[in-house]
Amino acid sequence: METLLRPLAPRVLAALLRRHGSLEACEDAVQEAMLAAARQWPEQGAPDSPERWLIAVADRRMTDHLRSELASKRREEKVAAQALPEELLSPAADQEPVGEDDTLMLLMLCCHPSLTPASQIAITLRAVGGLTTAEIARAFLVPEKTMAQRISRAKQSIKAAGGQFHMPPVAEQADRLRVVLHVLYLIFNEGYKATGGPDLTRGDLTREAIRLTRTIGRVLPEDGEITGLLALMLLTDARRPARTRPDGGLVPLAEQDRSLWNRELIDEGVALISRALATSRLGPYQVQAAIAAVHAEAARAEDTDWRQIVALYELAEQLDPNPIVTLNHAVAVGMSEGPRAGLAMLVALQEDPRMALNHNLFAVRAHLLEMAGDTSAARDSYDTAARLTTSLPEQQYLQDRALRLRP
Missing domain, CATH: 1.25.40.10 (Tetratricopeptide repeat domain)
Structure with missing residues (x-):
């Protein structure tokens, strides 16, 4: 269920943002829809179009939220007059197509320069990665209440800074993309080598970082640093099966059983970094990937x-x-x-x-x-x-x- 829902999270959020525009309210509605799916689909079966089902449910939650908010200001009659037609709330309703470039826009919004790196990571994992607040709190060893407050403040900061769901101006895109890659790099590192707690690795974080990097790589296939970062993640993650003993103890690189390394990930990573080095302007992630490739080929x-x-x-x-x-x-x-x-x-x-x-x-x-x-x-x-x-x-x-x- 997790593998089905999480890739849909940014697509559903993008659809709501186009219609309603409020990141905080839209993200909350998406989370409610995800929870509803997690409860209903195992018993009732997944719908024919999971994405449209989630968009419809999230949109309904969003509309209910708006009605409640307006009602508190005694504007029930205006809400009734402006209510969305019921057919737009049906799971069968046509929705605007959502593409992978929407994920990139969401990442750039979540990595808004007004936020601290810790807040950028938290809101990216929540809004784009589809992780619950509790999951993010466990990953970073803080109380769920603390993480919820951090995410809420991040949303308010983005709103106060005028962040919107569209690509930043051309002059800002390179800097914003650099922040996005850094956030994905930090998420991967926390998953590959957790900074605290009983487990050495957090596979959910490494998988999310790799998935999101793949996604923006498809949007910007000629960007050498995106390719380099993806190669670095794959080459590093390939060693994960050999990094721990059966009891969870750490095995250093020099002592690892290299037959356990994932050769498929290594082959893909080497191919990616070889292509990037041959065709792109050199950058730090490409160099790190090249170092990882040297280790992988020994x-x-x-x-x-x-x-x-x-x-x-x-x-x-x-x-x-x-x-x-x-x-x-x-x-x-x-x-x-x-x-x-x-x-x-x-x-x-x-x-x-x-x-x-x-x-x-x-x-x-x-x-x-x-x-x-x-x-x-x-x-x-x-x-x-x-x-x-x-x-x-x-x-x-x-x-x-x-x-x-x-x-």
């Missing part, structure tokens, strides 16, 4: 071409300098040139306030120190990393590494 961990990865990270730092890229670059240098070379690159990061409480910095430092034979310092860094992470599988893995180094 039959064994020891076959990894670390020199090529170092060169790609040097390019990534030129295109999009940030501490996480530098951290990953240090790992590659440590694997290619020796752990002391990698540790030398971490010195500046340790003074960067953005990384002061980032457990990944201490985990990488611990790994490189262990490679260098400094077990005491490595143990301390593993312990620090374990204290800083809120992911239980990562915490257990780091604690186990530290325990192994105790005398």
Whole structure:
């Protein structure tokens, strides 16, 4: 049922926005229609046209909402005079065609520059991804009430900023698309490596990120960064079956059983990034995808071409300098040139306030120190990393590494 309903969410919302224009009210009506379908279809069977059924039910909810709102202002007679004909509320009513470009418009609306990244993610998952508020709250380890308030504030911010359901002006489209891709990237990362909780991964989030990126890729097939982001997601997600033990424990990349990697996703990802690199202007997501492809094409961990990865990270730092890229670059240098070379690159990061409480910095430092034979310092860094992470599988893995180094 979930796989049927979620792809329909943005299409139904687009149809309502065309007619009514209010994101907050329309999105609430779509959620009510989705819940009605989840209750009724398992027992009664899905209708011949699920999309039209959902649009009709959501439109009816929207109309009821408008009638109630107007009635509270004692305008019942005007509502009755302007009521929609009943045939427009029928599941068999003709509806305007909804295309995949509507999903892109919705994403751009949900990624409005007036919102914080956290709010952009939340409202994108709710309005475009079709996840319930409870599901989003669980994914980000906050109370449902808190997430509901965040989503409500996001809707109000979009309304106050004059956000509307249409493509932004041409001059703003490139910047807005860049925000959309970043939000999808963040959603995928949270699904692939949850920042907290008992589970290492959240498959619902990775699937949504991949689905939405595929959708806008079909709208803008010549955009190399969209293609690069999709390739990166596929190549990374291909490793998911090998990332956890049966008990849910983390398996690091070097120790994974590569026969478990999804070759179909790898083949598609390699083909996508090869095409993008050959035909498009180079961008950060393409470079990250190229790095993922190098890992994917190594039959064994020891076959990894670390020199090529170092060169790609040097390019990534030129295109999009940030501490996480530098951290990953240090790992590659440590694997290619020796752990002391990698540790030398971490010195500046340790003074960067953005990384002061980032457990990944201490985990990488611990790994490189262990490679260098400094077990005491490595143990301390593993312990620090374990204290800083809120992911239980990562915490257990780091604690186990530290325990192994105790005398």
